Amino acid sequence: MKVLITGAAGFIGMHVAQRLLARGDEVVGIDNLNDYYDVGLKEARLKQLAGLPGFRFVRLDIADTAAVADLFRRESFGGVINLAAQAGVRYSLTNPHAYAQTNLVGFVNLLEGCRHGKVGHFVYASSSSVYGGNTKMPFSEHDSVDHPVSLYAATKKSNELMAHTYSHLFGLPATGLRFFTVYGPWGRPDMALFLFTKAILEGRPIDVFNHGKMQRDFTYIDDIAEGVVRVLDRPAAPDPAFVKDRPDPASSWAPWRVFNIGNHQPVELMAYIEALEAALGRQAEKRFLPLQDGDVPATYADTAELHSATGFAPATPVPEGVRRFVEWYRGYYRA
């Protein structure tokens, strides 16, 4: 299959591309290599892909309507995986327009490309943050997600809604994946594990928000990449059990679905830090701070739907995943 991956120089994009290439798919990767975080890390990820047979990179901004339309006119894709986004909850409080451009304008451009290019399956990144102020655990796709607490979350929820209209109007099979705190080698410098590791190795204190009373359903990158590929291979189909006068938020009469993709095992932030301290062989100096605006104290994924649709079963325990991250971090920055 020929697959378009947007955000291919990103953390999840690089790993998903590697997995598709390893099984012989052709991958066109696009990315605008923006400087939200270290561009050198994005370029290094692309170098990992550059030599692999079947990979091509095109530098392109998904918010550029003409360029995206042109790409879909030139090339024909069996599947599209949209991982390009302005990510990060906290940054959306200070730079809202970056989110509107990439996550809304860019997303519509891709939907249009998929519509006119007759793409077989559009898979896109949503986020656990769509659960917003919900406190019922674990988070289920059958729950309403109408109360986001950050603009980032609101754009992800909007993606799910926009995708639904294209599934309904144009029969585009579309699946949204709500990722739960992804971590591992080649991870993002703006996320806790990276920030903590860097600070501890430099002898600086780490910022522990909500005074450490946080839980996250940390999900290892290889499990995520495996889940994304399983989903790609199973295009969304209409749900014959869907009843319009009792609409289930998890499905539709249209070929549209959303899935949680998480570890189904929330871990206390302090236990995550302990796993990191063990992997580094160093104690962290902790600065306890209140919960940040836009953030939520806990996430916990109900993954029964994804399991029953694809057999997805995450396999990496947090201490092992953290150990592999530290090994990568030390190797990468030593080099």
Ligand SMILES: NC(=O)c1ccc[n+]([C@@H]2O[C@H](COP(=O)([O-])OP(=O)(O)OC[C@H]3O[C@@H](n4cnc5c(N)ncnc54)[C@H](O)[C@@H]3O)[C@@H](O)[C@H]2O)c1
């Ligand atoms: N990592 C997580 O824990 C997590 C959790 C929930 C959701 N997500 C979502 O998963 C997706 C991938 O996340 P990630 O962690 O790999 O992030 P990332 O920032 O590492 O990757 C995103 C990539 O998209 C590129 N990009 C951004 N705007 C673009 C544009 N306008 N045009 C082209 N490329 C653009 C960036 O340069 C980057 O390389 C994102 O949609 C993110 O919101 C991630």
